[in-house]
Amino acid sequence: MDPEPRLPPELEQEIFQIAAQDPESILNLLLVARRVHQWVEPYLYRVIQVSNSPRLSAFLRAMADRNPPFLAAGPRSVFFEAVPECTEALGQEILAKCPNITRIGLTVNFGGPVALAALAKLHHLQYLTASIFRLFPLAEMDGRHRAFARITHFSILDNPRSTEEEDAIFAVIPDLPVLTHVCFLLLARRRSAQIRRLLQMCSRLEILLLCRFNAADVYAEGYPTAKEEPRIVWAVTRTAYETVWTDWLRGAYGLVDVWQLAEERVQARLRGEGDVEGESPEWIVEDWETWPTLHDW
Structure with missing residues (x-):
C-alpha cells in the first residue's frame, strides 16, 4: 500500500x-x-484592470518575462480604465500577447482604428463594453467590421445627443453577425419607436437591456410591455461609471451580474411568470455593494 x-x-x-x-x-x-x-x-x-495598481505591475512583469503559452492560459477579461496609465500602446501590447481574451471593457483612452484592429485579432472575444463613437467616426460606423465578428454581448456606453447619432447607432446594431444580447447603458431620451424597430430587425436578439438612472413609467412612453415583448429588460444604474464597471467585474469573475439577472427575468416571462402580466416592468436595480469593486485590486 x-x-x-x-x-x-x-x-x-x-x-x-x-x-x-x-x-x-x-x-x-x-x-x-x-x-x-x-x-x-x-x-x-484571469481578469486584468489596466490601472495604476500593484496587480497590473505584476502582470506587466509576467507579460515581459513569460512565454506565449503562459499568456495564452492567462487573461480572459481586460478592463481598460479611464486613467493615464492606460495608454494606446499598452492596450495594443496586451491584446497582441493575450490571444484568448473573451471579455473587454473600453473607456476613453483606447479606441479608434488602433483598438478596432486589435479587437479584430481576438478570435474568442464575445463580450464588449464600449462607446461606438470612440471606435468609429459617425459617418463610418460598420457593424460588419471584423472586430465585431464574434461579439454576442454588446454593452453600449453611448447616449446619442442628436437624431443623426441616434440613427447611426440603431442602424449599426443589426449588422453585427452573431449578436444576441444588447445593452444601452445610458438611455436618457425616449426611443420607443426605435426600440420597436430594432427588435423587428433583430430576430436573433435574445435580450435587449435598457438602463436608466431612475425607474419610470416606460409603458406610458410607448415601450412594449413584458407580455408583448419579453426580450426587453429594464435596469436602474445608480451611478454611471462605478455601477457599470463594478457589474462588468462581477461578470468577469463569474459572479451574478446584470446579464444573468436579465436572463432569469426573460426566462420567467417565457414561462408566464414574473412581470409578464404587470402594469409596469420589474426593474433590476444595479446597486452592487459587495466584492468586487473597482478599488479592490
Whole structure:
C-alpha cells in the first residue's frame, strides 16, 4: 500500500485549477507546491484592470518575462480604465500577447482604428463594453467590421445627443453577425419607436437591456410591455461609471451580474411568470455593494 497516496497528476491539476477560479483563494494555492504554482499562476491574471495598481505591475512583469503559452492560459477579461496609465500602446501590447481574451471593457483612452484592429485579432472575444463613437467616426460606423465578428454581448456606453447619432447607432446594431444580447447603458431620451424597430430587425436578439438612472413609467412612453415583448429588460444604474464597471467585474469573475439577472427575468416571462402580466416592468436595480469593486485590486 502506498503510504502517501496521490491523485493522478492530470486530476490533481484539474482540481487545483478549478479551485483557482476563486480569486480569494489563489494566493494561498500558489504556495502549496511548485507544480501547483505552475498550474494555477495563469489564473492570477484571469481578469486584468489596466490601472495604476500593484496587480497590473505584476502582470506587466509576467507579460515581459513569460512565454506565449503562459499568456495564452492567462487573461480572459481586460478592463481598460479611464486613467493615464492606460495608454494606446499598452492596450495594443496586451491584446497582441493575450490571444484568448473573451471579455473587454473600453473607456476613453483606447479606441479608434488602433483598438478596432486589435479587437479584430481576438478570435474568442464575445463580450464588449464600449462607446461606438470612440471606435468609429459617425459617418463610418460598420457593424460588419471584423472586430465585431464574434461579439454576442454588446454593452453600449453611448447616449446619442442628436437624431443623426441616434440613427447611426440603431442602424449599426443589426449588422453585427452573431449578436444576441444588447445593452444601452445610458438611455436618457425616449426611443420607443426605435426600440420597436430594432427588435423587428433583430430576430436573433435574445435580450435587449435598457438602463436608466431612475425607474419610470416606460409603458406610458410607448415601450412594449413584458407580455408583448419579453426580450426587453429594464435596469436602474445608480451611478454611471462605478455601477457599470463594478457589474462588468462581477461578470468577469463569474459572479451574478446584470446579464444573468436579465436572463432569469426573460426566462420567467417565457414561462408566464414574473412581470409578464404587470402594469409596469420589474426593474433590476444595479446597486452592487459587495466584492468586487473597482478599488479592490
